[in-house]
Amino acid sequence: MALGVEVRRLKKHFHGGDVHAVDGVDLRAGEGEYLVLLGPSGCGKTTLLRTIAGLEDPTEGDVLIGGNVVNGLPPRARQVAMVFQSYALYPHKTVMQNIAFPLKAEKIAKEERERRAGWAAELLGIQHLLSRKPRQLSGGERQRVALARALVREPSVFLLDEPLSNLDAKLRALARDELKQFQGRVGTTTIYVTHDQAEAMGLGDRIAVMYEGRVRQVGPPREVYANPVDTFVATFLGSPPMNLVHRGDHLLGFRPENFLPAELVEGDGSRVTVSLEIARIEYLSGDRHVYGAINGMGEETRVIARLPATVTTPLEDGEVREFAVHERDLRFFDAESGEQTHAQPVRA
Amino acid sequence: MSVSQPPPVGLRGRATLADREGFLAPLFLLPAVVYIIALVAIPLLMALAFAFSDVTVGDPSFEWVGLRNFDAIFDDPVFWRSLRNTLVFTVISMALTIVLAKALAMILLANFRFKWVVRFLVLLPWTTPIALAAVAWLWMLDSVYSPIDWVLRSLGFIESNVYWLGKDDLAMASVIAVHTWRIVPLAAVIILAGLISIPDDINDAAAIDGAGFWRKLFEITVPLTLPVIAVATLFGAVLTFTDMSVVYVLTRGGPENATQVLPSYAYLKGIGSGDLAQGAAIALFLFPLLLAAAIAILRSVKRMETF
Amino acid sequence: MAVSAPARLAVADRSQVERARRRTTIRRRSGRVGLYLIATLAALVAALPFIWGTITAFKRDADLYNSENNPFVFNLDPTGEHVSFLFNDTSFLTFAANTLWVGLVVVGVTLAVGLPAAYSLARLNMRWSGPLGIAIFFVYLVPPTLLFVSLTRVVAILGLQDSTWSLVLIYPTITIPVSVWLLMGFLKAVPRDLEEQAMVDGYSRLGAFARIVIPLALPGIVAVVVFAFTLTAHEFIYALAFISPSDAKTISIGVPTELIRGDVFFWQSLQAAAILVAVPIAFAFNLLLERFITGFTMGAVKG
Numbered sequence: 042m043a044l045g046v047e048v049r050r051l052k053k054h055f056h057g058g059d060v061h062a063v064d065g066v067d068l069r070a071g072e073g074e075y076l077v078l079l080g081p082s083g084c085g086k087t088t089l090l091r092t093i094a095g096l097e098d099p100t101e102g103d104v105l106i107g108g109n110v111v112n113g114l115p116p117r118a119r120q121v122a123m124v125f126q127s128y129a130l131y132p133h134k135t136v137m138q139n140i141a142f143p144l145k146a147e148k149i150a151k152e153e154r155e156r157r158a159g160w161a162a163e164l165l166g167i168q169h170l171l172s173r174k175p176r177q178l179s180g181g182e183r184q185r186v187a188l189a190r191a192l193v194r195e196p197s198v199f200l201l202d203e204p205l206s207n208l209d210a211k212l213r214a215l216a217r218d219e220l221k222q223f224q225g226r227v228g229t230t231t232i233y234v235t236h237d238q239a240e241a242m243g244l245g246d247r248i249a250v251m252y253e254g255r256v257r258q259v260g261p262p263r264e265v266y267a268n269p270v271d272t273f274v275a276t277f278l279g280s281p282p283m284n285l286v287h288r289g290d291h292l293l294g295f296r297p298e299n300f301l302p303a304e305l306v307e308g309d310g311s312r313v314t315v316s317l318e319i320a321r322i323e324y325l326s327g328d329r330h331v332y333g334a335i336n337g338m339g340e341e342t343r344v345i346a347r348l349p350a351t352v353t354t355p356l357e358d359g360e361v362r363e364f365a366v367h368e369r370d371l372r373f374f375d376a377e378s379g380e381q382t383h384a385q386p387v388r389a
Numbered sequence: 390m391s392v393s394q395p396p397p398v399g400l401r402g403r404a405t406l407a408d409r410e411g412f413l414a415p416l417f418l419l420p421a422v423v424y425i426i427a428l429v430a431i432p433l434l435m436a437l438a439f440a441f442s443d444v445t446v447g448d449p450s451f452e453w454v455g456l457r458n459f460d461a462i463f464d465d466p467v468f469w470r471s472l473r474n475t476l477v478f479t480v481i482s483m484a485l486t487i488v489l490a491k492a493l494a495m496i497l498l499a500n501f502r503f504k505w506v507v508r509f510l511v512l513l514p515w516t517t518p519i520a521l522a523a524v525a526w527l528w529m530l531d532s533v534y535s536p537i538d539w540v541l542r543s544l545g546f547i548e549s550n551v552y553w554l555g556k557d558d559l560a561m562a563s564v565i566a567v568h569t570w571r572i573v574p575l576a577a578v579i580i581l582a583g584l585i586s587i588p589d590d591i592n593d594a595a596a597i598d599g600a601g602f603w604r605k606l607f608e609i610t611v612p613l614t615l616p617v618i619a620v621a622t623l624f625g626a627v628l629t630f631t632d633m634s635v636v637y638v639l640t641r642g643g644p645e646n647a648t649q650v651l652p653s654y655a656y657l658k659g660i661g662s663g664d665l666a667q668g669a670a671i672a673l674f675l676f677p678l679l680l681a682a683a684i685a686i687l688r689s690v691k692r693m694e695t696f
Numbered sequence: 697m698a699v700s701a702p703a704r705l706a707v708a709d710r711s712q713v714e715r716a717r718r719r720t721t722i723r724r725r726s727g728r729v730g731l732y733l734i735a736t737l738a739a740l741v742a743a744l745p746f747i748w749g750t751i752t753a754f755k756r757d758a759d760l761y762n763s764e765n766n767p768f769v770f771n772l773d774p775t776g777e778h779v780s781f782l783f784n785d786t787s788f789l790t791f792a793a794n795t796l797w798v799g800l801v802v803v804g805v806t807l808a809v810g811l812p813a814a815y816s817l818a819r820l821n822m823r824w825s826g827p828l829g830i831a832i833f834f835v836y837l838v839p840p841t842l843l844f845v846s847l848t849r850v851v852a853i854l855g856l857q858d859s860t861w862s863l864v865l866i867y868p869t870i871t872i873p874v875s876v877w878l879l880m881g882f883l884k885a886v887p888r889d890l891e892e893q894a895m896v897d898g899y900s901r902l903g904a905f906a907r908i909v910i911p912l913a914l915p916g917i918v919a920v921v922v923f924a925f926t927l928t929a930h931e932f933i934y935a936l937a938f939i940s941p942s943d944a945k946t947i948s949i950g951v952p953t954e955l956i957r958g959d960v961f962f963w964q965s966l967q968a969a970a971i972l973v974a975v976p977i978a979f980a981f982n983l984l985l986e987r988f989i990t991g992f993t994m995g996a997v998k999g
Contacts, residue, residue, distance in 0.1 A: 044708060096593050107708035113717045117599030120707050129590035133612045142608075146599030190598070197707060413901055414820035417812035418828070421872055424809055425835050428847070428869045433838060435846035496735050497985075501728075507735050509982050510743040516981055517746075517974035518930040518948040524956075525745040525970055528752075528963055534761070536748055536768065543766075574742070578985065631839035634932045638952065652841035652933075660937060665845050672842040679837045687830075 043230045044107035044120070044197035046070045046093060051102035053088050062088040064254030066102075070230055070247075075221075077245030078234045081277070085254040086234045087202055093232065094200050095119050106198065117146060122191035123200040126207065128183045130175040136162070136186050137171040143194045161193040165223075180208050181216065192227070199224070199231040205240065217243055238278050242266065250274045268372075269294075272379035275372065281330060281345045285374070288339030291382060292374040297330070297347035299370035302354045303363035311368040313338070317346070319360045331356060335364075433676075439669035458670040467646050468671060471654040474561070475675075478650060479629045482568040486625050487618060489569065490576035491611075497581050515574035523638035526567050530554050530639070557647040560640050564648050567639065568629050575628075576621040583617025584610070616690045623686045630679060651675055746974065749967035753779055760963060778964030782955075787942050788969060791950035794860050798946060799928045801864050806871040806924050807917070813872075814879030815905055819891075829880065836873040840933045843869075848937050862938040863946065867931060871924040878923065882916025883909065919984045926977055947973055 046069070053063040063085045070076040078086040091097045093104055095116035103110050111119050122143075130139050140158040149157075162168040165185040175183055184204055191199060205213050205220075221244055224231050235241055241248045242262045249259045250273070258270040269275035269283070275294055276282040284300065286293040306312045315337040323330040327350035334343050346364060348354070356362065368384075375382045443454045462468045497508060514522060529537055530553035538550040553563045587610065595605045611618075633652035636642055642649035642657065649657075651671060659668020707713060740747075747768075752760060754774035762771075782788045817829045847866055856862035886909050894904040910917070935949045942954065951969045955962040 042708075091593075094597060096596060109707065109710050109713040111707065111713060111717070113720050114713070115720060116597045118707075118716050118720070121597070123594070123597045125590050125594060127588070127590050129588070129594035131591065131594070131609060142600075143598040145604065145608075146601065194598075414816045414825070417816035417820070420809040421813035421832070421876060424868060424872060425832070428850075428866060429835055429838055429843065432843045432846035432850060435849065436842050439845055492734070493738055496731070496738055499731055499735075501731060501735065503735075505982070507739045508985065509978055510739040510746075512742075512978045512981050513746050513974055514742050516926060516977040517970060518932070520932050520948050520952050521966075521970040521973060522745070524952055524966055525749055528961075528967075529745055529748070539766070570742070581985075627837055631841055633841055652839065655841050656844075656933070659845050669842070669845045672839065672845070675839045675842055676837070679839065680834065683834065683837055 042197055043072045043228055045072045045074075046198055046230060046232060047105040047108075048089070048093065049103045049105070051089070051092065051104065052100045053085075053092055053097060054100045061254050063092065063099075066251075066254075066256050068249055068256060068259065070232055073228050073230055075224055075231045075233065075244060075246045077241040077248045078232065078251055079236070079238060079241040079245075079248050079277070080251035081236055083253075084251040086236075086251050089251070090123075090200050090202055090232060090234050093198075094121050094123050120194075120197040121200055122194055122196035122198070124184075124187045124191050124202065124204045126203040128175075128187040128204075128207075130183055130186055130190075132175050134174075135171065136167065136173050136175070136178070139175070139186055140171075140189045140193050143190060147194075157193055158189070161189040164192065165189045181212050184208065184216065188223070196229065199229050201231065201233045203235050206235070206237070213240075220244065239280065242278070250277060252277075268381070270381055272374050275374070281347065283372070284342070284344040286335070286339040286342045286344070287376065288385075290376050291385060292376055292379075293338055294372040294374060295366045295370055297345045298349070300344065300346040300364055300366050301348065301352065302356075303365040305352060305354070306365040306367055308365075312365045313368060313371070314363050314365040317344070317362055317364040319356060319358055319362065321358050322356060329356070436669045436673065439666050440673050442666050444665045445663050454666075458666050461667065462670055467649060467654065470646050471642075471649045471651045471671075472674065474648060475630060475650040475652075477561070478565055478568065479626055482565050482572065482629050483622055483626050485565070485569045486572050486576050487622060489573045490580050490621060491618070493573060493577035494580040494584055497577060498584055511577075512574050514571050519571070519632070519634040520638055522571060523567065523635050526563075527554075527639060530563055554640050555644060557644060560644060560648050564636055564639060567635050568632070571635075572625045572628060576625050579621040579624065580614060580617055583614035586617075587613050619686050619690050623683060626682060627679060631675060746971060749971050753964050753968035753971065755964055757964075778962070779968045781962070782965040782968050786954050786965065787945070787950060788947075788954075788965075790943050791945055791947040791954075792973075794944065794950075795929050795946040795948070798860050798863050798867070799925045802867040802871060802928045803921050803924050805864070805868045806875050807921070809868065810872050810875040810879055810920075811910070811917070814876045814883055815909065817876070818880045818883040819888075820901075829877075832873050833877050835869075836877075840870070840931075844933055844937045847934065851938050856938075858939055858941050858944055860939070860944050860946070863928075863931075863935060866934055866938070867928050870931065871927050874927070875920050875924055878920050879913075879916065882913045882920070885916070886912045915984075922977075922980050922984055926981070929973070929977065 048066055048068050051063055051066045051068075052061070054061055066085075066089060068076075068089075078089060080086050088097065092099050095104075095111070095114060095118075099112065103112055105111065106119055106121070116123070131142065134142065137155065137158055140161055141154040144154045144157060159168060159171070162171060165188055167182060167185045167189065170178060170182060170186070175186070178186065184207075187204070205216050208216055217240060233241075233244060245262055247259060248262055248265050250257045250265060252273050258265055258274050265274060266278050269278065272285060272292060272294070276285070279296055281297050283294045283296050303312075303314045315335045317331070317333045317335050319331055319333040320343075321332050323332070329348040329352075331346040331348060332343065333346070334341055348356075371384070373382050373385050374380060438451075440458055441453055441455060443452050443457075444450070493511065497511070517525075529535060532550055532552050532555055535550060535553065537553075538547070541547045541551070542549075552559060554560050591609065591613070592605075595609050600609065631652055633650065633656055636648055636650050636653045637656070640648045642653050651674060655668045655672035655675075657668075658671060659665050751768060751770070754776065755770065755778075756772045756775050759770065759772040813832075817825050817832075851857055851862045851866070854862075854865075856865065890908055890912065891901075891904045894908045895901065899907065929946070930948060931946075932948050935946050939945055939949070942950070945953070947969070951966065951973075955966045955969070
């Protein structure tokens, strides 16, 4: 039975108040929702996760599961299961014993334990590894054991702390896909921590972008991507990051994929053109990343344009070309606070 | 990182002696090896030789007597008593020590006010020279003035003093108690090392998995610290097995050899009675037993999971 | 999909959750109390002789030798006469000086001999490094009670009988094996990259060892120093066997033999001596507890 998770005015301080790891967070994850906590290291996402799990006590604020305040309850009583970045498998126990271990606390008899552990293992395709020890497994296999161990208790909430970061890049994409399917099947509320924005965009129903202990923005991936609420979110999501140009008291922002050779952008009077002095061009999996400098929009800025494979316009290092971005793809941010502001007249 | 400038690369030319590992490695080891051979290996062989001789303090001339000393020892009931006592003391002390040291290690790890005071006090038994600690206990267990007896009498548990060091079983218990009291801090520190090396993740995972205090202790913590516990046992056993000072100071082996152990008996015979040869023969029994125990323990440590 | 198993809390049920939270708070608190109790008990048991000893050191004879008196309080006024007896009328200060100087020299020898040996075994991996390391550890197992017979002869032959030099010579046999083992652990903890960086920078292996490794392993080395010093200060058997004249004795044998003349025990002075020796060493040990632990971890499990 999936349950919703909520934190209210949550604060977690360390070292007697010197370190504000989590500095006032209000967040909700609905039943069955896949919520991703995204942010750079040190932003507090892992601390937030651990507080929800019950591994840390909040300094202030409440954690609610299923609508009830669970502050002070140990992790087990909260019916949460957690998968750690290092998987935290018990090295001296076999895979079967690892998966069955959580059931011991429920005082379930041995045959029943093993039956359930077998069921969880099958669900993850590792039933042939049951008698091995963790050190005999590959990274991907260990991850599945960790998932099976979390699954076997049929928890109400899954908490995952960067479970894919220890896998090599190729495996990661595959694992991401499997994880999403898996969660869809099982339907448990999932809170997932990562610093990889591509992962967050791919996996989450909603993304909560965190920085310095606070949530900057929450929303579906597309929304957060298209309408970032401040410059931090704007530059954290998207690879390459959003271009920002200083222009008096505000910043002009546009994404590299919206910055194209002028002839390719609708010329209906609502596009902004500018001369791009091309410095160099990178060829990446079919796309072209064009690095250069512009001068006509505001202060001189180094920007990046991302041309998909379908754009075949020939370009050379050192060229100066007219590029353009459509007005509707422009975002405006206050130069001091970084927050998004209303549109400003741009025509040069 | 460098304190002074190294010579410019070009000028140093080819590797000097200070580089060649094949040369440095044995050179670095040489002093230690020489020391040990000169002052351990050779005396060990000498002791071996003494055991087969008739050397005494009074008559230091050396003559082979074959197995005569060993015959004398095997006929000596005190020797068998000492052997048995040594084993009993070591085994019981170690069993007690491991349990108590494990608990103490967990206390040392925990966070509470006055942690430093407790840590300091708890280390005192180990940091005091053996002889002085034993002397302190001599009074604590005195047949007339023992403070322990005083407390027991005041609380009404006993009428007259307990002869801690005067009665056979009590004397043995007292010696075991003092040994344990001394070794527990050292063992606790070693075990503490093991506890610290368990990754935090594993403890967190156990909490998430619902393991309570006892389950976590027996199913996670102890299995993962078993190698370290074995090492602590080894150290403790060596120190207890070869120690003569506690017995020497507390009871001199009495009453009636009830607490006599091999080391103290060897000393008594060797220096006390002057029969160096017999002393050596008796002490000789210590080494093979220790060696066997050490090999057994180290081998099982190697076999244990390393991850 | 979920089946309610026994001992499973229905988190959605508010009253159950409230009850569980209360129970947890109670359990936590009683756990805390339990911890304090046990810690106090442990501290008391460990320190009992010392607590009693500190009080006794200042007791008058009439107070002490009365089996009815509470041994833990001053029934008559405290007196410093026994402590001054210790300092003025016995060779306590000489013993202390002897122990200190023997300790320092032995520690010096141990480091000079043991540090290179440990480095060789930890870093310069020759084929025989492994077995040799174990062999050195096994030397630790040879009991002094076996060796003292032959060593007494050796000491006599060298003419060091009754001199503290005999101890300086012999004690390293006790300290070196254990120190090498511990130092191996500490040296292994120094990352290889740093040495290799130094060698790339132009230092020889020897230079890298002296200038990089030693400073980085310094905390561990200090811990080994304290441990070795402790072993030296504690040592009883060899000191008893090699030395008879008072002015050459160390504290470990001097105090018991001087302050126990026949059947007469100078208890108060004895206690004062014990405390004076134990406290500084315990202090030093405490400071280095963390370092010491690292050495054992590395040496024991990975060695």
